[in-house]
Amino acid sequence: MEKKIYAALNSIGAYVPSKIITNDDLSKIVDTSDEWIQKRTGIKERRFAEAAEATSDLATKAARIALQRAKLNPEQIDMVILATISPDFFCMPSTACVVANNLGIINKPAFDISAACSGFIYLLALAKSLIESKAYKNILIVGAEKLSSIIDMQDRSTCVLFGDGAGAAIISATEDKEAAILDVRVASNGAYQDFLMTPGCGSRNPANARMLEERLQFIKMKGNETFKIAVKTLTNDVIEIMKANNLTKDDIDFFIPHQANSRIISAVGEALEFPSDKVVKTVHKYGNTSAASIPMAINDYYQEGRIKNGSKLLLDAFGGGLTWGSAILTFNGD
Numbered sequence: 001m002e003k004k005i006y007a008a009l010n011s012i013g014a015y016v017p018s019k020i021i022t023n024d025d026l027s028k029i030v031d032t033s034d035e036w037i038q039k040r041t042g043i044k045e046r047r048f049a050e051a052a053e054a055t056s057d058l059a060t061k062a063a064r065i066a067l068q069r070a071k072l073n074p075e076q077i078d079m080v081i082l083a084t085i086s087p088d089f090f091c092m093p094s095t096a097c098v099v100a101n102n103l104g105i106i107n108k109p110a111f112d113i114s115a116a117c118s119g120f121i122y123l124l125a126l127a128k129s130l131i132e133s134k135a136y137k138n139i140l141i142v143g144a145e146k147l148s149s150i151i152d153m154q155d156r157s158t159c160v161l162f163g164d165g166a167g168a169a170i171i172s173a174t175e176d177k178e179a180a181i182l183d184v185r186v187a188s189n190g191a192y193q194d195f196l197m198t199p200g201c202g203s204r205n206p207a208n209a210r211m212l213e214e215r216l217q218f219i220k221m222k223g224n225e226t227f228k229i230a231v232k233t234l235t236n237d238v239i240e241i242m243k244a245n246n247l248t249k250d251d252i253d254f255f256i257p258h259q260a261n262s263r264i265i266s267a268v269g270e271a272l273e274f275p276s277d278k279v280v281k282t283v284h285k286y287g288n289t290s291a292a293s294i295p296m297a298i299n300d301y302y303q304e305g306r307i308k309n310g311s312k313l314l315l316d317a318f319g320g321g322l323t324w325g326s327a328i329l330t331f332n333g334d
Contacts, residue, residue, distance in 0.1 A: 003175050004175070004177075005131065005132055005134055005173050005174070005175065006131075006132065006173070006174050006175070006176065006177055006179070006180035006181070007127060007128040007131035007132055007171050007172070007173065007174070007180060007181050008171065008172055008173075008174040008176070008179045008180050008181060008329075008330070008332050009124075009169050009170075009171055009181060009329050009330075009331060009332055009333075010070050010169075010170045010171070010172045010332045010333065011066045011067075011069035011070035011169060011170045011332075011333050011334075012066060012069070012167070012168070012169050012295060012298050012299045012302055012331075012333055013062045013063065013064070013065030013066030013067075013068075013069060013167070013168045013169070013295075013299060014062050014065065014165065014166065014167040014168070014292075014295060014296045014299035014300070015058050015059075015061035015062040015065070015165065015166050016047045016164070016165045016166075016286065016296065017047045017048060017049040017050065017053065017058070017164050017165070018047070019047060019048050019049070019050065020045050020046075020047060021045060021046050021047070021048050021163075022034070022044070022045045023037045023038065023043070023044060023045065023160070026156075026159065026160055029153055029159075030153065030154065030155075030156040030159060030160075031156055032156045032160055037160045040261075040263070041160065041161060041261050041262060041263070041283070041287075042261065042262020042263065042265075042281075042283055042284055043160065043161065043261075043262070043283055043284060043287045043288075044284045044285060045284075045285055045287075046162065046163030046164075046285075046286055046287030046289075047163050047164050047165060047286060047287075048148040048163065048164055049146050049148060049164040053146065054088045054098075054146060055084055055086050055087060055088055055095050055144050055145060055146045055166075056088045056095050056098040056099050056102065056144070058144050058145075058146065058164065058165060058166035058292075059082060059084075059095065059099045059142045059144035059166045059168065060099050060102040060103060061166065062142060062144065062166035062167055062168040062292075062295075063080075063099060063103055063140055063142055063166075063168040064103065065168070066140065066168040066169055066170050067103070067140070067170065069170075069333055069334065070138075070170040070172070070333075072138060072170060074103045074104040074105045075104075075105075076137075076138050077103075077105050077108065077138050077139070077140050077170075078108055078109075078136040078137055078138050078139060079108055079109045079110065079130065079136050079139045079140070080096045080099060080100045080103075080105055080108065080109075080110040080111075080139075080140045080141075080142070081096060081110070081111060081112075081113060081123055081126055081127065081139065081140070081141050081142070082094070082095050082096035082099060082110075082111075082112050082113070082141075082142045082143075082144060083112070083113050083114070083115060083119025083120060083122060083123050083141075083142070083143045083144075083291035084112060084114070084119065084143070084144050084145055084290075084291055085114060085116050085119075085145065085147075085150070085198070085290055085291070085320070086145045086146045086147055086149055086150050086290075087112060090201050090202075094110065094111050094112040095112055095144070096110040096111050096112050096142070097110045097111075099142060099144075103140075105140070113126070115186075115188075115291070115319065115321065115323045115325075116196065116290060116291070116319030116320035116321055116323055117258045117260060117288070117290045117291065117293065117317055117318060117319025117320065117323075118186065118258070118291075118317040118318060118319040118321070118323035118324055118325045119143050119290065119291025119317075119319070120141070120143040120167070120291055120292075120293075120294045120295055120315070120317065121184065121186055121294070121315060121316075121317045121324075121325030121326065121327055122186050122323070122325060123141040123142075123143065123291075124141070124171070124181060124184045124315075124327050124329070125184040125185075125186045125325065125327075126141075127139040127141050127171035128171065128181050128184055131171055131172070131173050134173075136173075137172060137173045138170060138171070138172045138173070139170070139171045139172075140168065140169075140170055141168065141169050141170075141171060142166060142167070142168040142169075142295075143166065143167050143168075143290070143291030143292040143293075143294070143295050144165075144166035144167075144168075144291065144292055145162075145164060145165065145166070145289050145290045145291055145292050146164045147162040147163065147164055147219070147288075147289065147290060148162070148163070148164050150198055150217065150218055150219055151218060151219055152215055152218035152219070154215070155218070157221070157223055158218075158219050158220070158221050160287075161221075161260075161261075161287055161288050162219070162287055162288050162289070162290070163286050163287035163288065163289050164289065165286055165289040165292045165293075165296050166292050166295075166296075167292045167293075167294065167295020167296040167297075167298070167299055168295060169295055169298075174332075178330065179330055179332050180329075180330065181327065181328075181329040181330075182245060182328040182329060182330070183241055183244065183245050183327065183328050184325065184326075184327040184328075184329075185237070185240070185241050185325055185326050185327070186323070186324070186325035187237075187323070187324055187325065188321045188322060188323045188324070189321070189322050190321065190322075192225075192229065192321075192322040193320075193321065193322070194220075194222065195221065195222045195225055195226045195229070195320070195322060196219070196220075196221050196222075196226060196319065196320030196321075196322070197219075197220055197221075197320060198216075198217065198218065198219050198220070199216040199220060200212075200214075200215075200216030200217040200218075201216075201217050227261070227263070227264060229322070230260070230264050230318045231264055231267045231268055231271070233318055233322075233324050234257060234264070234268045234316050234317075234318050234324065235268050235271045235272060237316060237318075237324055237325070237326045238255075238268070238272055238314065238316050238326055239272070240326075241314075241326045241327075241328060242314075242328075245328060247328065249272065249273060249274050249278070251312060252274075252278065252312050252313070252314045252328075253278070253307070253311040253312045253313065254278055254279075254280050254301065254306070254307060254311060254312075254313050254314070255269065255272070255274045255278055255279050255280065255314045255316070256280040256294055256297050256298060256301075256313055256314065256315050256316075257269075257279070257280075257294075257315075257316045257317065258288075258293050258294060258316065258317035258318060258319065259281070259282050259283035259286065259287075259288060259289065259293040259294075259296075259297055260283065260288045260293070260318070261283065261288070262281065262283055262284065265279065265281055265283065266279075268316070280297050280298075280300075280301055281297075282296065282297045282300050290319065291319075293317075294315055294317060298313070298331070302331070302333060307331050307333075308331070309331065309332060309333060309334060310330060310331070310332075311330070311331040312328070312329075312330055312331075313327075313328070313329055313330070313331055314326070314327075314328055315327040315328075315329070
């Protein structure tokens with residue numbers, strides 16, 4: 001009888017630009033303050049890439065680390081999938097193709113997906129399915145963003161929230177069920193598409209003088225509405241995936257939600273009754289890095305020695321679309 005193949009997360013890597021932008025730095029540009037930003041978001045600082053750095057550059061650096069930690073060479077990667085809302089180009093080539101070329105992954109499929117802040121969960125869902133189909137053995141997934149290129153530095157309600165960075169992981173085939181990604185669930189509801197969006201540069205509002213004048217190329221957000229639906233959706237999503245897999249919070253080593261806002265993270269953690277030491281928070285130093293936030297957070301805790309081989313992780317994300325998703329997996333890095 002043919003053995004069942006599972007998908008496992010075998011390594012993590014991340015890259016953050018060196019340039020730190022503090023709240024005080026932003027207060028010199030827009031009408032805001034360190035106290036105002038921290039009280040509402042929990043963010044103290046974020047990283048901005050240099051002008052010459054593109055999303056693919058951040059992604060490539062994160063991917064190299066993930067490859068090295070997985071002890072794989074580029075020839076062993078069967079596919080590259082990248083999640084971003086700030087690609088190098090609108091709309092081709094895909095940033096994944098650029099990254100694959102940078103890494104020397106040639107003649108293999110590479111493509112982007114757009115699921116905003118839920119991007120990494122969507123990547124896990126795709127990679128898990130493709131690995132379990134036995135068509136591929138090693139898939140490189142990357143969440144990467146240069147959000148500083150699409151935030152409006154005249155809009156204090158959004159420009160203080162976002163940062164740049166990249167996180168990558170290798171998803172590989174295994175026969176070990178205990179090492180596998182246990183479950184991934186993703187969903188969407190386009191009825192709320194205007195809660196979080198970049199209205200310009202697409203076919204709806206093509207690049208022209210009017211689009212630029214109305215600053216439609218930048219992120220627009222309905223903050224209060226998004227906050228309310230995010231807390232409810234994230235909480236329900238976790239309850240459902242835990243119940244479906246007969247798990248309790250005691251079975252989870254770390255709860256890693258999307259790092260959007262400290263108040264959302266705390267509200268969801270408290271609603272689920274997770275002890276604070278199990279709830280991962282990195283938003284204070286990176287801000288919201290969209291598709292990169294969850295792998296960056298995993299990487300931080302891995303490098304600090306808190307996430308270890310065998311750690312059981314619960315991931316949860318919510319983003320523009322609206323999109324959301326959750327995952328339960330075992331970390332298999334060395």
